[in-house]
Amino acid sequence: MKQKLNLYLAAPRGFCAGVDRAIKIVEMAIEKWGAPVYVRHEIVHNKYVVDGLRDKGAVFVEELDECPTDRPVIFSAHGVPKSVPAAAEHRNMIYVDATCPLVSKVHIEADRHNQNGLQMVMIGHAGHPETIGTMGQLPEGEVLLVETPADVATLTPRDEDKLAYITQTTLSVDDTVEIVKALQNRFPNIVGPHKEDICYATTNRQEAVKAVAPKIDALLVIGAPNSSNSKRLVEVGSNAGCNYSQLVQRAKDIDWRAMDGVKSVGITAGASAPEILINEVIDAFKDRYDVTTEIVETAVENVEFKVPRVLREPA
Known part of the structure; x- marks a missing residue:
């Protein structure tokens, strides 16, 4: 007989509007100009997403000078120094900036x-x-x-x-x-932003983890090791009293020995982790346990960012 386990799903979790838009930009660029389309730096920090786009015809490079001048290049959602678009213009390249608004x-x-x-x-x-x-x-x-x-x-x-x-x-x-x-x-005279620069998605995901923390014995954050917002969720879980707060990229990364004797687990995901990976983790728990799931929702997100005009116009 399977052991009973409560899964608490933090909401909001996973993709944010900026990540959604960045992925869409790469897909629309491939549709418009055909493959290959070059992307400077991982478009978002998630291997599954990057591999999926690579299969569709995206070529990921670290620097602009690795791109040929006759193919479009996309700048990642994280933003680039001013020198990068200037260099692209100097080389007469078509470029699309996927920097999160x-x-x-x-x-x-x-x-x-x-x-x-x-x-x-x-x-x-x-x-x-x-x-x-x-x-x-x-x-x-x-x-x-x-x-x-x-x-x-x-x-x-x-x-x-x-x-x-x-x-x-x-x-x-x-x-x-x-x-x-x-x-x-x-520096008493230092000038700050009207509202913190930390984005709504980062804030919301951290708040949801804080709400889940008192209910759980362990927290799993689905995200990439180079994803800043995912790593912060692990820290927020620890600081909120989760004895076990861990980052996993996929279901195969779960340390099941650490789940011994655990009765309730919280699940969340960084802003660049797709829902398919979250479902994969939930299914892995359902294979092993008699699972009851509950959603802990602290905010509803309905933010959407438009893709750049160049992609909305015909080729």
């Missing part, structure tokens, strides 16, 4: 502060494509990066009274609050 909003913000003579402090993760893209909107030295509250103490801005801060869109909401506090304590 909420990341573009941060780029515009940084630009505006820069025009007003403010130096930027970016709260983000060094080396993450989104951070590289956002810092690359402004000239060298105009954006200072902080990753932790401790980093704030070591900042050496040009002028302490002429600062503004922006954040990566996929950070932990709680961690960011601490860093912002440290910035405001040290």
Whole structure:
């Protein structure tokens, strides 16, 4: 007889509007211009999604100079430094920018502060494509990066009274609050965004995990190891009291020994994980346990972003 198990499905989970739009952009570009279409950097951080698009005719490269000039190139949802579209124009390439509109909003913000003579402090993760893209909107030295509250103490801005801060869109909401506090304590005149730059999808997924946490013995986050928002969900689960909070890419990655004696499991997914992988994990539990599922919903998302006009026009 199968052991009973309660599965709590966090909602919202999985794809966000920016990821949805980015994937659609690649598919529509292949439809419009035929294969191959080049994509600079993984369009979104998910192997299953990337492999699926590769099968349809997308070629993923790390840098623009790996692309031939006679094929279209797409820039990933994470955003790119200003130098990248400039280089594409210089080479007379057709390019489509799949940067998430909420990341573009941060780029515009940084630009505006820069025009007003403010130096930027970016709260983000060094080396993450989104951070590289956002810092690359402004000239060298105009954006200072902080990753932790401790980093704030070591900042050496040009002028302490002429600062503004922006954040990566996929950070932990709680961690960011601490860093912002440290910035405001040290630089009382620092200018912040009207509303946090952390996007609605990141915030909503973290809130849903917090709501699920008290009900469960273990949390599984479906997502990629290089996905910032997925890794933050694991941390949020741990901080909310889940003794076992783990990232898995697919059902085959579940450590079933760790599930011994567990009576309730929470399931969520990062913003670039498709529903098919979530269902795969649920099915794996149903194979092994007598499962009762419950949805824990903390928000309803109905955001949709239009694809660029170039893709809506006939070839």
